Amino acid sequence: MNQQGELIQVNSDQDVVRVRQLVRTVAVAVKLSLVDQTKLVTAASELARNTLVYGGGGTVEVTTVDNGRRPGIRIVFADQGPGIVDLDLAFTDGYTTGSGLGLGLSGARRLVDEFDIVTAPGAGTSITVTKWCR
Amino acid sequence: MERVPVLKIGDILLVSIQIDMEDQTALQLQEDLADRIVATGCHGVIIDISALDIVDSFVGRTLASIASISRVLDAETVVVGMRPAVAITLVELGLQLPGIRTALNVELGMDLLARERAADDWEFDEGDAEDESEPETPAAAAP
Numbered sequence: 001m002n003q004q005g006e007l008i009q010v011n012s013d014q015d016v017v018r019v020r021q022l023v024r025t026v027a028v029a030v031k032l033s034l035v036d037q038t039k040l041v042t043a044a045s046e047l048a049r050n051t052l053v054y055g056g057g058g059t060v061e062v063t064t065v066d067n068g069r070r071p072g073i074r075i076v077f078a079d080q081g082p083g084i085v086d087l088d089l090a091f092t093d094g095y096t097t098g099s100g101l102g103l104g105l106s107g108a109r110r111l112v113d114e115f116d117i118v119t120a121p122g123a124g125t126s127i128t129v130t131k132w133c134r
Numbered sequence: 135m136e137r138v139p140v141l142k143i144g145d146i147l148l149v150s151i152q153i154d155m156e157d158q159t160a161l162q163l164q165e166d167l168a169d170r171i172v173a174t175g176c177h178g179v180i181i182d183i184s185a186l187d188i189v190d191s192f193v194g195r196t197l198a199s200i201a202s203i204s205r206v207l208d209a210e211t212v213v214v215g216m217r218p219a220v221a222i223t224l225v226e227l228g229l230q231l232p233g234i235r236t237a238l239n240v241e242l243g244m245d246l247l248a249r250e251r252a253a254d255d256w257e258f259d260e261g262d263a264e265d266e267s268e269p270e271t272p273a274a275a276a277p
């Protein structure tokens with residue numbers, strides 16, 4: 001059973017802060033452990049910044065989910081930007097086309113339980129991550 | 135945009151980050167600190183992150199640049215108060231913080247800076263302190 005999600009438009013630095021705060025609030029509400037809250041908020045911060053910087057802005061939707069055994073949080077980061085041409089490369093630790101450390105995508109994937117990405121050149125990027133309560 | 139205050143306490147600049155910083159705020163802090171180091175001649179910077187519930191790659195990178203910039207300006211930076219959950223997450227994220235000194239709290243950070251400063255002064259007075267225990271060789275005696 002999935003709840004109605006909360007949507008944030010990401011068009012500025014401040015919106016990235018809003019994403020972190022919303023994810024934190026929901027993570028506390030579904031009772032993720034402190035370490036898991038920290039991991040999820042950190043992953044969300046990385047992915048929301050990518051949506052802003054590389055996707056040219058977009059949306060972040062945070063939803064609580066339940067797989068029948070345990071509750072969790074699902075977050076979708078979507079943009080209509082240039083998409084990612086070489087996914088393998090983008091997931092390589094240290095690869096960046098910007099001025100970052102190239103840790104955002106690969107690091108975020110390590111910090112969550114499920115990570116799905118749909119992207120194509122010119123067709124935007126949509127990343128869905130899920131973290132389950134233990 | 136909010137701004138993070140920089141306090142001068144004796145020979146040390148103390149920054150206590152109490153807000154969830156926008157990226158722009160972090161960059162402003164980096165600039166403010168460089169200015170204050172030059173203006174005050176302080177040799178130590180302590181950045182207290184005990185109020186931060188996350189450190190992502192952007193904040194991590196900013197802390198590392200602050201440490202590098204300070205060093206060029208003859209000041210040592212110590213990051214103090216990192217929460218355990220933040221440390222665990224940073225390691226899993228893959229973020230290394232090269233050149234960043236850390237201590238558990240402000241007091242221990244101050245001790246660390248004081249010890250370093252004392253060691254530096256001693257080196258300055260007595261020659262190359264680190265090579266003191268080594269046997270005299272032409273290489274060790276080089277300037």
Ligand SMILES: Nc1ncnc2c1ncn2[C@@H]1O[C@H](COP(=O)(O)OP(=O)(O)OP(=O)(O)O)[C@@H](O)[C@H]1O
Pocket residue numbers: 046050051054055079081082083084090091095096097098099100101102103104105106125191192
């Ligand atoms: N939403 C996106 N749209 C288009 N390209 C993206 C998107 N997200 C990531 N990328 C591409 O993937 C690369 C790697 O992203 P990643 O987040 O791992 O590193 P970074 O953002 O460059 O640096 P860091 O996140 O460490 O500051 C980016 O440099 C960019 O080229």
Ligand SMILES: [Mg+2]
Pocket residue numbers: 046049050100103104105
């Ligand atoms: Mg990134």
